[in-house]
Amino acid sequence: MKENKSHSGKKKTEEIQEELTRLNKFLSHNSNYSRREADKLIEEGRVKVNGKVVTNLATKVSSKDEVQIGKKNIKEDKNKIYTVIVYNKPKGEIVSKKDPQGRKTIYDSLEKKYKHFLSVGRLDYASEGLLLLSDNVEVVDALMHSDLERVYKIKVNGVISKSVEEAMQNGITIEDARTGAHKNSKIKSMSFAPFLAYDIQTNGEKYSKIKVVISEGKNRELRRFFAHFGLDVLDLKRLEYGGISLNNLPTGKSRFLTKEEYKNLRIFMNEDDRSI
Incomplete structure (x- = not known):
């Protein structure tokens, strides 16, 4: 040959x-x-x-x-075990190093030794819950751009109608998805994949509570989705990301991954021919 x-x-x-x-x-x-x-x-x-x-x-x-x-x-340490932490972000914190408006950031609450850590995606100012951070860029990028399951608990100011359920089941493309977005967002049209799962826990005229499982991490995706149906998201909390959960971690506190979580993360990274 x-x-x-x-x-x-x-x-x-x-x-x-x-x-x-x-x-x-x-x-x-x-x-x-x-x-x-x-x-x-x-x-x-x-x-x-x-x-x-x-x-x-x-x-x-x-x-x-x-x-x-x-x-x-x-020196390069190819065998270095990079650190990943779980942070239970409270409402009222920005996922950023600094905020031009002077608002509190997650790095004001985290220990100083984590100041160089990068977050896996973001949770907006009014959202709370699980946020993963790591000192390894490859790990952050791989997790952020993955289709790993994200689990959220949401409270909206109205009824979860049949049209909302149909959109969750089948997906939907919204030509003008600016409602629910940040005022400076340049994203207008947005397509939403079918939710992996959902559980309507309370469904009422004044408010409804729902637990959803999605595999995307688009800009204010859930707020935009429900806003399309005239529903404002009153509370949004992320409970899990890729099988890593908050468990009993108090709000505003952080923890290391467990041995089992690290094991699963290594398996995930190896699938992309990368390791931590």
């Missing part, structure tokens, strides 16, 4: 490129600095690569390069 040399050469070049990592990403993965903090260190000339100071934020490195912050060597 003849080998396509040009194709083979291209493949080898791509493999070499894949081994290169942005310097700020390398630093955030192998130190306690966030990417933004790593960028600042680079700009200040405090980072060396192979003995030379680098200030270019686009610099890429491989595992063979010698990287230093000051006199400290930063």
Whole structure:
């Protein structure tokens, strides 16, 4: 069998490129600095690569390069076990490092050692419940863009009608889904996949309570969905994400994953040829 040399050469070049990592990403993965903090260190000339100071934020490195912050060597630890925590977010906190309006963020409540952790998606200011955070970008991206089950408990100001149930069962495309969205959102049209499951716990004229299971994580998805039927979401709490649940975790508190949860997470990551 003849080998396509040009194709083979291209493949080898791509493999070499894949081994290169942005310097700020390398630093955030192998130190306690966030990417933004790593960028600042680079700009200040405090980072060396192979003995030379680098200030270019686009610099890429491989595992063979010698990287230093000051006199400290930063080495890649391929066997590093990255940390994932569960936070029971209360209402009235922003899932962001800083808020221009000066509102409280989750990082004001979390311990300082978690300040560089990234959140798996978001819960808006008025929502509460389970929020996953990790110090590993690949883990965060994989979880955020997965179709893992998300379980929510919701309270709306009216009746769950047959048309609402039909939309939950069959899915729906809403051409103007701005109602229920953040005022600055640029997303107008939105398609909603069928809910994986739902349980109407209370159904009344003044309010209804429902537990839903979905596999998406779109911008204010549930608030937009119910708003289309004239229902305002009064309360929204996330109970589970990918089999990880709040259990008895108090509001405003965090915990590490259990051994079983870590085991399941590793299985999930390995399916994408990645591991933590």
